[in-house]
Amino acid sequence: MTTATLASYSLTVIYSAMGVYLFAFIAFTLDLAKRSSEIPVAAVVSEARVGKMSRAGGTATLERAPVVVPVGRKSSRFERVAFALTILGWVLHVFGTVLRGVAAGRVPWANMFEFSLTASAIIVGVFVVVQLWQNLMFLGAYITGFSLIILGFGTVGFYVNVVPLPPALQSYWLVIHVFVATLGTAFFAIGAGLSLVQLIQTRREANRFSGLKFLDTMPDAGSLETLAYRVIVIGFIFWTFTLMAGAIWAEHAWGRYWGWDTKEVWTFIIWTLFAGYLHARATRGWRGSRSAYLAIVGFGAVMFNFTIVNLFFKGLHTYSGL
Amino acid sequence: MSRPSDHIESPAPSKKDDGVAQPKLTVVGYLRFFWRQLTSMRTAMFLLLLLAIAAVPGSLFPQRSSDPNGVTLYFTNNPSTAPVLDKLQLFDVYTSAWFSAIYLLLFISLIGCVIPRTIYHARALMSAPPKTPARLERLGAFSAFEIEAGETDAAGVPLTAAAAVETGRAVLRKGGYRVKLFDGRGPSGSEFSVSAERGYLRETGNLVFHIALIGILISVGIGGGVGYTGQKVLVVGQAFANVRLTFDSFTPGRFFSDSELQPYRLVLNKFTTKYEQTNLNAYGQPIDYKANVTTYDAAGKPTKAVIKVNDPLNIGGNEIYLLGNGYAPSITVRNPAGKIVYSEPVPFLPQNANLLSLGIVKVPDGLSSQLGMRAFFYPTAAVNAAGDLASTYPDLRNPMLSLVVYKGDLGINAGVPKSVYALDTDKMTELAGPGAASGKMALRLKPGETAQIPGGLGSITFDNKAPASDKTDVAKSVSRFASLDVHRDPAKGWVLFFALCVLGGLLTSLFIPRRRIWIKAVELADGRLRLEYAGLARGEDPALDAAVTAIARRHSQQLGLRLMS
Ligand code: HEM
Numbered sequence: 001m002t003t004a005t006l007a008s009y010s011l012t013v014i015y016s017a018m019g020v021y022l023f024a025f026i027a028f029t030l031d032l033a034k035r036s037s038e039i040p041v042a043a044v045v046s047e048a049r050v051g052k053m054s055r056a057g058g059t060a061t062l063e064r065a066p067v068v069v070p071v072g073r074k075s076s077r078f079e080r081v082a083f084a085l086t087i088l089g090w091v092l093h094v095f096g097t098v099l100r101g102v103a104a105g106r107v108p109w110a111n112m113f114e115f116s117l118t119a120s121a122i123i124v125g126v127f128v129v130v131q132l133w134q135n136l137m138f139l140g141a142y143i144t145g146f147s148l149i150i151l152g153f154g155t156v157g158f159y160v161n162v163v164p165l166p167p168a169l170q171s172y173w174l175v176i177h178v179f180v181a182t183l184g185t186a187f188f189a190i191g192a193g194l195s196l197v198q199l200i201q202t203r204r205e206a207n208r209f210s211g212l213k214f215l216d217t218m219p220d221a222g223s224l225e226t227l228a229y230r231v232i233v234i235g236f237i238f239w240t241f242t243l244m245a246g247a248i249w250a251e252h253a254w255g256r257y258w259g260w261d262t263k264e265v266w267t268f269i270i271w272t273l274f275a276g277y278l279h280a281r282a283t284r285g286w287r288g289s290r291s292a293y294l295a296i297v298g299f300g301a302v303m304f305n306f307t308i309v310n311l312f313f314k315g316l317h318t319y320s321g322l
Numbered sequence: 323m324s325r326p327s328d329h330i331e332s333p334a335p336s337k338k339d340d341g342v343a344q345p346k347l348t349v350v351g352y353l354r355f356f357w358r359q360l361t362s363m364r365t366a367m368f369l370l371l372l373l374a375i376a377a378v379p380g381s382l383f384p385q386r387s388s389d390p391n392g393v394t395l396y397f398t399n400n401p402s403t404a405p406v407l408d409k410l411q412l413f414d415v416y417t418s419a420w421f422s423a424i425y426l427l428l429f430i431s432l433i434g435c436v437i438p439r440t441i442y443h444a445r446a447l448m449s450a451p452p453k454t455p456a457r458l459e460r461l462g463a464f465s466a467f468e469i470e471a472g473e474t475d476a477a478g479v480p481l482t483a484a485a486a487v488e489t490g491r492a493v494l495r496k497g498g499y500r501v502k503l504f505d506g507r508g509p510s511g512s513e514f515s516v517s518a519e520r521g522y523l524r525e526t527g528n529l530v531f532h533i534a535l536i537g538i539l540i541s542v543g544i545g546g547g548v549g550y551t552g553q554k555v556l557v558v559g560q561a562f563a564n565v566r567l568t569f570d571s572f573t574p575g576r577f578f579s580d581s582e583l584q585p586y587r588l589v590l591n592k593f594t595t596k597y598e599q600t601n602l603n604a605y606g607q608p609i610d611y612k613a614n615v616t617t618y619d620a621a622g623k624p625t626k627a628v629i630k631v632n633d634p635l636n637i638g639g640n641e642i643y644l645l646g647n648g649y650a651p652s653i654t655v656r657n658p659a660g661k662i663v664y665s666e667p668v669p670f671l672p673q674n675a676n677l678l679s680l681g682i683v684k685v686p687d688g689l690s691s692q693l694g695m696r697a698f699f700y701p702t703a704a705v706n707a708a709g710d711l712a713s714t715y716p717d718l719r720n721p722m723l724s725l726v727v728y729k730g731d732l733g734i735n736a737g738v739p740k741s742v743y744a745l746d747t748d749k750m751t752e753l754a755g756p757g758a759a760s761g762k763m764a765l766r767l768k769p770g771e772t773a774q775i776p777g778g779l780g781s782i783t784f785d786n787k788a789p790a791s792d793k794t795d796v797a798k799s800v801s802r803f804a805s806l807d808v809h810r811d812p813a814k815g816w817v818l819f820f821a822l823c824v825l826g827g828l829l830t831s832l833f834i835p836r837r838r839i840w841i842k843a844v845e846l847a848d849g850r851l852r853l854e855y856a857g858l859a860r861g862e863d864p865a866l867d868a869a870v871t872a873i874a875r876r877h878s879q880q881l882g883l884r885l886m887s
Contacts, residue, residue, distance in 0.1 A: 163604035
């Protein structure tokens with residue numbers, strides 16, 4: 001098959017993935033609506049008991065300090081459908097992205113279009129995988145909606161035909177550096193989503209307004225903040241690695257590891273913002289909403305770097321392919 | 323003081339000791355106050371955020387360090403605002419006073435923060451875990467079990483509090499905890515306990531991370547100070563020796579001395595390019611550049627090597643990078659008598675993707691008047707719809723040179739250095755070209771062709787460089803040049819080393835949990851034994867509860883008992 005046919009198949013598959021994501025998005029939104037009508041299940045406080053330790057057969061009781069055990073919410077049908085659709089869309093999405101790579105005969109992240117395919121695939125992928133560790137279904141609408149927007153811009157605004165790599169990009173560092181940057185972006189995206197819900201939840205907890213009842217089914221602001229922190233820490237490590245791998249690559253390609261090129265500047269800005277976030281989390285008076293705002297600003301800078309900087313700023317990294 | 327006083331785990335400030343309280347009005351008081359402010363978490367965070375913001379303008383305005391032409395252009399386009407921006411150092415953001423002030427303050431703060439923490443941590447590493455708290459049940463992760471009187475352990479020996487705690491100590495030690503035993507009388511009977519702590523590496527990692535940041539800053543500074551960069555344009559067949567004067571441009575660091583230049587010589591034998599030909603979407607896009615060179619060390623021993631774009635050559639403490647390339651048409655000028663007064667390959671600067679290139683030729687001597695030429699080179703010349711010459715492909719298919727010729731004063735005798743890529747025609751008259759009074763058009767030459775200079779000044783030849791056996795092969799008729807960047811940064815390895823320390827420190831400090839665990843055994847009045855397990859996280863520790871439960875389970879197994887709930 002020729003490059004052009006493969007590329008067009010890839011695009012078709014991507015469009016189908018977008019269609020499936022759209023339904024997933026709708027189902028997630030319906031789930032949020034449904035959550036509003038649920039009667040919040042009160043957290044149960046387990047009673048203190050004293051336990052015994054004995055040879056098999058003896059009596060035993062166990063003492064625990066009183067712990068609040070949040071009762072897991074039963075997932076709604078909408079949620080299960082939405083998640084199944086997300087996985088289906090994601091499989092198509094990955095398949096389309098891989099096809100694009102096959103068409104080009106290289107990794108599918110060498111220009112803006114390909115980067116939006118890969119980045120959104122990784123964001124959804126991380127979202128799906130994270131569910132194994134922690135139920136973050138309430139972010140489903142955010143994640144699928146966000147990926148739809150990226151894919152929409154990617155396919156409509158940034159589509160380019162397959163072209164070979166210019167000599168400066170012919171390096172295994174392209175594979176490592178860009179892939180890890182994308183992974184970091186995915187974690188930052190989820191972190192920003194959690195921080196956003198955290199901010200809303202904080203407001204709600206503070207003045208107890210009765211709207212947005214579906215928030216009752218989500219973790220409280222404190223847990224959301226802890227979750228966001230854990231996710232962002234992982235993103236930060238990937239970003240640190242991205243910055244270093246980029247410096248090593250720049251050293252190979254341009255003869256200097258750091259030259260304050262536009263893209264380097266923004267990678268640095270993002271890194272520094274998130275270092276500030278990590279500090280805020282350890283500074284008295286800065287936990288809570290303030291660090292949540294920082295996490296969102298940091299992710300805003302990531303998006304700015306990916307869109308505005310790539311398209312409108314001049315520099316050595318002009319690889320948008322447009 | 324272990325951590326900044328406003329660290330989240332430091333005790334909350336008392337009224338008197340508040341960081342924002344009025345300092346005592348003495349010089350020392352002020353200094354101490356100021357130092358505590360500077361080394362606080364809040365300051366570090368603000369400086370980090372400030373640094374991020376301060377870096378932004380460097381991406382909005384062209385920078386002298388990375389884009390000098392952009393700066394010149396900005397001055398031309400914005401003559402009124404550019405000098406103001408320049409005063410604010412907005413074209414040199416990353417070396418500006420304000421940017422430097424922020425990062426220097428940040429690093430002073432960092433040093434002031436890291437030193438006391440390192441000392442404290444070194445002490446903690448050498449000391450035993452702290453005494454077991456009296457009331458473990460107050461801690462978050464806590465569980466307790468009671469054992470009937472007269473219960474025996476796995477070996478059949480009656481269980482005592484001391485024996486149970488001894489077993490607990492072994493379990494904890496195996497789990498990588500540092501342990502210390504305590505005994506005493508509690509409210510309900512005699513009690514024994516073991517206090518254990520693990521995860522000192524977390525703090526170690528954090529300190530390594532921060533200290534390595536200082537290491538990076540220092541290595542970058544040293545590298546920039548003693549290193550240098552040089553640029554050299556080499557036409558195929560030309561050589562350069564690693565001597566300061568042979569470079570086209572040379573930027574030494576502040577502490578550079580010529581003795582750093584190791585003697586070697588490099589000849590560019592061949593320069594190969596490959597352009598896309600099958601994919602019509604990318605027709606003519608470059609796919610590969612390759613420079614074949616021979617290097618000669620001080621003893622004259624030759625070595626063959628290849629330099630590619632992502633693949634620099636290491637030689638004599640230098641890295642040599644291939645950063646650019648283009649055409650260097652050979653131009654020969656003869657006087658009316660046929661004597662050669664000028665014959666050189668002239669590197670032309672590429673202007674677009676199809677390598678339309680611009681070159682300047684200056685012939686100061688040998689003719690009745692000084693001669694200047696502004697020349698365009700078209701590797702694949704074609705006449706476009708508007709009737710103008712254009713290049714349609716970057717490789718040599720229909721090479722063509724178009725020369726606008728001037729005579730008069732080149733302005734190079736005054737001793738003012740002039741760029742080889744600029745021609746000042748103020749004091750010259752155009753002999754051939756769009757502005758020539760005679761109406762003579764620009765001279766157009768193909769390789770091997772010669773044209774007379776209007777006004778009987780002599781002749782110009784566009785030399786065909788193809789080998790004699792192959793004179794008709796246009797693909798070989800014009801030489802290419804490679805532009806090489808020669809770098810030396812002796813501290814580069816250190817930057818990498820510290821960067822790896824940063825990464826390692828970060829991983830350690832973020833993923834190794836630091837926690838304390840206690841096991842307490844109390845002999846109750848009625849002969850029963852009560853075992854208590856508790857844990858305390860220091861820093862983020864999602865797995866604390868699970869860890870306490872696992873210790874309790876392992877401990878009971880060791881005792882030959884079973885946990886039941
Ligand atoms: C160059 C500037 C700095 C950068 C880029 C930076 C970056 C970071 C990062 C990424 C972390 C989280 C990872 C870890 O715990 O190892 C961190 C933690 C920390 N930093 Fe910094 N830092 C800087 C300066 C400072 C300064 C000046 C101080 C002292 C005032 C400081 C004190 C701390 C402390 C105490 C922690 C531990 C936080 C915790 O307990 O979770 N840092 N820093």
